[in-house]
Amino acid sequence: MKKHYNTILRLLEKCKSIGELKQLHSLMITTSITRSVIPLSRLIDFCADSKSGDLHYAKSVFDQIDEPSVYIWNSMIKGLSNSETPAEALFMYREMLQRGYSPDHFTFPFVLKACSIIRDLRYGRSVHSCILKTGFQLNVYASTALLHMYVCCADIEEGLKVFDIIPKWNVVAWASLIAGYVNNNRAKEAIKVFKDMERWNVEPNEITMVNVLVACARSRDIDTGKWVHNYLCQIGYDPFMSTNSNVILATALLDMYAKCGSLQTAWDLFNKMPQRNVVAWNSMIGAYSQYGRAEEALGFFFDMQIAGFDPDQATFLGVIGACAHFGALALGQSLHAYISKTTMDKDVAIGTALVDMYVKIGDAESAWRIFNNLEKKDVMAWTSMIIGLAMQGNGVEALLTFERMQEDATVIPDKIIYIGVLCACSHVGLVDEGWKHFDAMKNIYGITPTVEHYGCMVDLLSRAGLFKEAIKLVEEMPIRPNIAIWGALLNGCQIYENVSLADQVRRDMAEFEPHGSGVYVLISNIYARVGRWQEVKLARESMKYKKIAKTPGHSSVEMKLLTLI
């Protein structure tokens, strides 16, 4: 018996496949070793592991245990939180409590991880109170996991409170905090936190570097980015050397340069990468597309496939953007044809990009067809349609579309869509309509107008020759006027040949830089600048896990065909 025990324990340690494990399991049953805690724990551990295991099997074994040890509960919760269905980890945890077991300091990190993935702030809070009740708030792992949960659920302020009570500010806690700021569109603060960390003499590691580089990329802070690059070189760490290459770090560095507009440096680094992945390619495609170098972006797209990588959703988003910019109608259409054969055609993000592309190319009919085919239209899908119509000069249809959107109570207008709406009003010259929407935005939806909104209104009023109203609005607005505001006023002056006002405006705006662009150019990049994408991404991810989304399968043959055109 004892002999069996030791042999089986050793075999369990060496076990590599689920097949072997099942054999061992039957051996354990015949020798009654399933009653022993340690071998049973090992067994569960192995099965519940997301890589090598078989969760289904783990569950069936687990169900046969009358009194699972806390260790075993933890293993199950860990396995489920790493699975495709993290919400099940929470059910398991709840069951554990209901059956009267007390969680320990290993339980909390696993449960909190599940909360983080599905962004369940409510559940996370209840775990927090349980941590307080059970007295584990000073456990570094539990509190760091708690911090991570809060920032994942976009509650940075609560995360900060947790951070403050973490007994020793370790590198992981700092990294969570930095990532928290980055992912909540507060990249500048993320960099501040990084600098604080330096002051506390905590050495950054590879993961910290990735976080900071993402922060630099998002806030276009190439100086801090270069500092990190330099730091890496100084500690003798070269993420581009094949011996110690770290694809994620290398990609983050490359992307930082790419987003900051140093395309050449990004390209050099990309060439130096000992191994690339789809993210690195996507980063290049996205950056070249963003900086108006659509031809090269498309070149990366083709090369990527020659190199044997399958394009994914992010790839298409970048390439569609490039087509829109480049007016590459034929390629855009074939991308569209390809996408429509995959499950990606139901994807709002892809659909919105396609709508935007067709609208920019001037094919409103195709834009409409895609838009109408979207099962679930979010505010951004509507926005791309409405702004697209407005930019094409079809203000009336843009406004009608906005009214149609408002029939769907689930879509809440945001500040971006109102830029499109106000812009449409100024195109058509509907002053009363413009005021109506401007007021509704403030009073019904509680949106504080930005300089862009004022720009649209000033444009609308001065195009209508209502200079008194326009100037009153400029004087009353609580923000500094920008070049677009002055431009709108000047434009009106020009139409009505109001020389005296023009002179006054030119004097007022003399302190501002003379270059700038019109309202429409502002609009096209506003979403990116306002940075609402991240919130949408969070929401989408939580949907994905809650609904147990299926991953699309697609044939690469079609992609190969596509490259031949």
Add this chain to the structure above:
DNA sequence: CTAGGGTTAG
């Protein structure tokens, strides 16, 4: 016998 943080994207 178990543990915490990481890359692209409308």
